[in-house]
Amino acid sequence: ELKVEQNPLFLSMQEGKNYTIYCNYSTTSDRLYWYRQDPGKSLESLFVLLSNGAVKQEGRLMASLDTKARLSTLHITAAVHDLSATYFCAVGYSGGGADGLTFGKGTHLIIQP
Amino acid sequence: DSGVTQTPKHLITATGQRVTLRCSPRSGDLSVYWYQQSLDQGLQFLIQYYNGEERAKGNILERFSAQQFPDLHSELNLSSLELGDSALYFCASSVAAGGPKNTEAFFGQGTRLTVV
Numbered sequence: 001e002l003k004v005e006q007n008p009l010f011l012s013m014q015e016g017k018n019y020t021i022y023c024n025y026s027t028t029s030d031r032l033y034w035y036r037q038d039p040g041k042s043l044e045s046l047f048v049l050l051s052n053g054a055v056k057q058e059g060r061l062m063a064s065l066d067t068k069a070r071l072s073t074l075h076i077t078a079a080v081h082d083l084s085a086t087y088f089c090a091v092g093y094s095g096g097g098a099d100g101l102t103f104g105k106g107t108h109l110i111i112q113p
Numbered sequence: 114d115s116g117v118t119q120t121p122k123h124l125i126t127a128t129g130q131r132v133t134l135r136c137s138p139r140s141g142d143l144s145v146y147w148y149q150q151s152l153d154q155g156l157q158f159l160i161q162y163y164n165g166e167e168r169a170k171g172n173i174l175e176r177f178s179a180q181q182f183p184d185l186h187s188e189l190n191l192s193s194l195e196l197g198d199s200a201l202y203f204c205a206s207s208v209a210a211g212g213p214k215n216t217e218a219f220f221g222q223g224t225r226l227t228v229v
Contacts, residue, residue, distance in 0.1 A: 033217070043203065045218075045220075106155065
């Protein structure tokens with residue numbers, strides 16, 4: 001059974017600081033996703049990582065994937081209040097043409113002025 | 114706006130009842146997924162349909178069922194509802210059914226189900 005663990009689950013940080021969210025998964029996967037969710041809202045796709053060593057950046061967020069370590073990171077640079085949200089990593093698996101995502105529990109990020 | 118449409122947005126019903134949630138995928142997407150989000154269980158994959166056929170099952174209860182119609186919209190049927198079924202139910206869609214390419218899933222706004 002594929003398991004996805006995120007840490008930390010809760011993170012309160014100040015504006016302007018840097019921090020990293022970690023996502024570990026238990027079995028081989030060919031893709032990893034990062035999503036953002038604002039309270040009571042839908043999930044917004046941030047990054048899709050498809051290969052070992054993949055690195056993607058959008059604004060103050062950068063995601064990377066190490067498939068050998070089964071680890072992805074989401075790095076926040078010079079955080080701003082607007083980045084406050086819950087961030088999920090999700091791991092996809094391919095088997096028999098099926099690919100439901102397994103989500104981590106999410107990291108609830110609060111960025112304080 | 115992801116292009117995935119879910120109705121209704123909110124639903125309040127009594128225990129023991131049956132409800133149907135509806136999802137229209139993005140134009141061109143053949144795969145539809147249903148997810149349940151609750152405080153207890155987090156985000157859980159329920160079921161996937163691809164071009165009208167069931168493709169994968171996750172943690173879906175026997176009281177729940179789904180189908181995808183020829184126009185590719187999907188419905189999730191929840192019956193004999195219990196208090197614990199209260200959750201946010203998301204539908205997502207993607208172009209393909211499996212493999213790493215074209216499987217980025219786009220989520221709808223969700224249906225918040227409250228069972229009283």
